[in-house]
Amino acid sequence: MSDIITITLNPALDKSTHVAQVLPEKKLRCETPTFEPGGGGINVSRALKKLGSDSCAWMLVGGPSGDRICSLLEEEGVDFRAIKTKNWTRENLMVMEDNSSNQFRFGMPGSEVYEWEWKQCLDDLENLEDAKVPKYVVASGSLPPGVPDDFYAQLAAVAHRKGGRLIVDTSGAALTKAAGEGVYLLKPNLGELAALVGKEKISAMEQEEIAMQVLDEGKCKVLVVSLGPRGAMLASKEGISYVVPPTMPQRSAVGAGDSMVAGMVLCLLQGGSLDDMVRYGVAAGTAATMTPGSELCRKEDTDKIYQWLQEQKEKV
Template structure:
């Protein structure tokens, strides 16, 4: 693998198929428009976002079967540098359908197929050889993988002096925080669970995030607030950024776009205030497009200029 300042890891990628249809009627055949295919999965989307901003990263992902081959072709067409870890089982597919009559979006996500012990070892081996400033671990785990698998990856990367960025949820996130990482991006509900409470109000978020930081779970905690924006918290700084008001068409890839924007900004030595501003602009811009297309860079630039003004 060639050295790159940013590496993204997607253990459970997906071949995303999206389409339009007129209306959803039970028991009737629903005729759909010609489908669009996109390479999907947390880390892959982060790499795509970084590329849109003019940056570069190496996208590490698993791939199996004919769906995996198509995934690889799509990533090649995106011009992304990549390292492929072959798997016996096929890469999963996801399906996104947009109903024209109601402007409703339906998202069907499928679990990833099992990863063998040899394939697990290969993933750890690839990570152990990474030379980078940042490793972004993003997305869900395949069925059968232990909840501490991301934790093992984080430990391996940290041993090489790499700053680990994690965007996942549930027990996988809780486990990785035992090791301590550079940056995490929970939503407000996930943050509440991490500190052992049922619910958090906005004024309580900063204190909750600083609790994780004081426990050495993360150096930077970015809490996604949905349409309200996000808040970035470190030991010394707090920045709340409101999301610009736009016409929302899809939320697919918005979180990944936000992470991609933030990691790109970090790699460009931007201030932490700019890091969260750029992240929020990328996430917001992604909601302006249908399906799985992420954002248009011109939308990000326009939103960022408006935010600075």
Template sequence: MKDILTITLNPALDLSSQTGHVEAGPKLRCAHPDEDAGGGGINVARAVRTLGGNARAFVAAAGPSGTKVLNLLLAEGVNVVPFASPGETRVSLSIIDQTTTGQYRFIMPGPVWGTSDCERVRGAILSHARTGGMVVFSGSLPRGLPVSFYSDLCPELLDKGCKVVMDTSGLALTHQAQNATAPASILRMDAHEAETLAKRDLPTREHSADFAAELIECGAGQAVIIARGAEGSVLVDGEQRLFVTAADVPVRSKTGAGDSFVAGFTLALARGLDISTAMTHGAAAASAAVMTDATDLCDGDQAMALRAACQVSAL
């Protein structure tokens, strides 16, 4: 199996709790918080492990909250590659109002990185990426890193024979879509992100496939995946346009579905399976993830059982 290295540069210590009712003014007594290590690449590595594979999680962390993030991952059995980032790892807070069942999510800013930090982490990623392996960029960039950071790393990683899976957002995604230094092997986004980039509605899977083809033509990716929620996902590369259905399952939480898709898809490619089969594995993992609570990711056995329900067809 090919090596999988996930990259998380802006992780968070996720705290989640609940209180009777949220209102301004009085002190709100909350239940003892649950603690989780948060971040796209972290979630992908955890899900790969749940699916029976192994991934190394490159995690930039600092301070007491960063130490907590690393310890949580180690306790879970994740193979962590720590990187000393500046400042202190951010904290996020999620509170459920027990009266209304509404969820309030508070996201704190992470540390600001300097030019020297950028050079250090660039060198560390290139050093840890193994020739011919899979590198997954997932999640946001920390403040101070250029929006081109992921894109700028692509040429050297591709020269090492790596496959680069990019699942980012915001300005980093916009840069890759419009001004890529080199095409990612796989560029993934959700339907809302795709419509924002396209500056138009993409109401059908065919519309999504057309836009994915535009992104390939402009050099954003060698293959582009656009998720369409409960409907499934579209994949376009230089040879084919595919659609994979999501399994029809009861939805408890959509959190973690995208990261689980990336995990299932990447693990399948790392095991030498073709891209069509990898789409099935990704869709099954995402379908399994929505059946779990809150920050839980996919269940490995459930994901395997759902593969037959995730059908791939040509567009």
């Protein structure tokens, strides 16, 4: 078993294509589409592969679209465990308008998941032999219909009992209910950080105070707040620090968050400090914005940006 497993309950078969211009009531002639396996945890595993690390992607998949995700992961050399579902896995569509370079992203709702299907994921983790328990479990993405809001909280309890560190990257009720259940690391944005303390929004002036409040309330051990193009804020028992990425030519923000999580968990696995973890995560997330469409980070870009961030640190 890999030292890292990722868990995706709401995966998607992502279809992307190009068209000259998006116009209403016209037959739009698109280019031959490309297909990719998608969903938070799946993309973290794919990004880890690009960064040179193995993981095992656990996922709920069903129907021909689910089978296609499995075959695409095999082509990429990503190890996975497919928990079969009765209903088909959803498909998403992204259309690039060539005349404007605008992206049109159509996200479909997930199909309903039955109780015995999502519980299989928990049971499989619970039943792992001690020697096969991963060091890190990454739970990422939304929850499909039929899965309770406290699923990640249940997952956190199992991971904690088994001795694995859980990293959660989600939003809404799934995030707020997971907090405080033995989660090692949370990666919210500012809006999600506000939700963790029951607020609608917070200002930049209070984000540090709120972050420390989350830690003091025991909602996680480490908090990494994504600040978009401004990088990230790290909050831990050692205090607050920031990582600001260099300005790079941005082609697409798709996959940046998943790439960031992949960079962070890889650095942790390799024994890096929390500061190094955030720098490598920001480097991977920034590298993903340099790639077209839904492509994830590239290792050479990630390593160059990370080296730049390290040099900036040494100058301080």
